[in-house]
Amino acid sequence: MKLSAIYRFYRDGFSAMRLGRTLWTVVAVKLLILFGVIKMLFFSDTLQSRFDSDEARQEYVSRQLTGTP
Structure with missing residues (x-):
């Protein structure tokens, strides 16, 4: 799975939430x-x-770092 696909998955999921931006701001x-x-x-x-x-x-x-006195 590509990194961009993972990013889009989370971006789309949180943008569809009603309180997503508010929660991320908090x-x-x-x-x-x-x-x-x-x-x-x-x-x-x-x-x-x-x-x-x-x-x-x-x-x-x-x-x-070297332990010398």
């Missing part, structure tokens, strides 16, 4: 909010706050 908004909150809470910019230069960040990441 899903998209919820995902944006969810990922935005997760990014703010769990993925802080540690390297930016701990190191002043790009060279220091590169050296730190290199040492962490």
Whole structure:
């Protein structure tokens, strides 16, 4: 089955729904909010706050990946 056939199947199915666009909009908004909150809470910019230069960040990441002290 071609990828385009799968796309058309879902496109036609959701366009025939009465609330299809509204539901997809709600899903998209919820995902944006969810990922935005997760990014703010769990993925802080540690390297930016701990190191002043790009060279220091590169050296730190290199040492962490290779396991050298």
